[in-house]
Amino acid sequence: MAVTHHEKPRTLRLWRWRSNPLRRRSDRVEAWIVLLTWVLAVLGGTIAGLVAGGAADRALAAQRAKAHPVSAVLTERAPKSPQATTDGSGGDTVWAPVRWTGPGGSTHTARVEVEPAAAAGTRVTVWADRTGRLVTAPLNPTEATIQAAATGVLAGVGSGAAVWTVGRLARVRLDRRRLAEWDAEWERVGPQWRKRMTG
Structure with missing residues (x-):
């Protein structure tokens, strides 16, 4: 019967754990x-x-x-293209002013990203906290x-x-x-x- 040597690599890897005269502290x-x-x-x-x-x-x-979604309204027509605004944009959207009503009937305004050329009065969804302040969408x-x-x-x-x-x-x-x-x-x-x- 042929003798195999499959255990040799394991023996070499574990030699530090075995008792032998060459093992040092x-x-x-x-x-x-x-x-x-x-x-x-x-x-x-x-x-x-x-x-x-x-x-x-x-x-x-x-x-x-x-955060919770709030329906806001565009207060003026949005620019036709992203290049038409100096505020910068995130790709195919433009920045435009919107208005929404917060808790207790308080009115809030801010500039948000919307579709180009959106007409005044268009409804968009924004995210606000419990006080009605605009926050980043979670x-x-x-x-x-x-x-x-x-x-x-x-x-x-x-x-x-x-x-x-x-x-x-x-x-x-x-x-x-x-x-x-x-x-x-x-x-x-x-x-x-x-x-x-x-x-």
């Missing part, structure tokens, strides 16, 4: 650094992603709760879910990368310490070894 320390780095990167990244995603979702939900639930998920993923990846970087720096520092120890050991053993070779 620094090898055990490095093994713990690697293990803790991966555990903290995965768990920390997952927790950070969930927390950040949840916070973003709650913030967007609160934003939606504070994301719909689907858009909010996507943005919250993206925020969670970015936070999770960022946290995991930060932990991995710290672990990598710790291993680099450990390698430098090992090299210094090897140099000191060679300073002590080298002359004796050379005497044996030349004696």
Whole structure:
């Protein structure tokens, strides 16, 4: 029967955890650094992603709760093209003044984006808060879910990368310490070894 060697790679990867005369204290320390780095990167990244995603979702939900659509009326004819206004526009829309009634019958006015050449008296939908003040239109639930998920993923990846970087720096520092120890050991053993070779 042929002998397979499937266990060799795993043995090489886990050699720092096995008892052997060549394993040094620094090898055990490095093994713990690697293990803790991966555990903290995965768990920390997952927790950070969930927390950040949840916070973003709650913030967007609160934003939606504070805003509500209001019917407003154009107070004058809108410009015919985006180039006809100096206020800037978002593509195929133009800026024009509108008026709407807030809570308690208070009247509010503002400039909003509307279709070009819209006639005075045309009704448009704007978003306002509880006081009737104009606010930015909130994301719909689907858009909010996507943005919250993206925020969670970015936070999770960022946290995991930060932990991995710290672990990598710790291993680099450990390698430098090992090299210094090897140099000191060679300073002590080298002359004796050379005497044996030349004696």
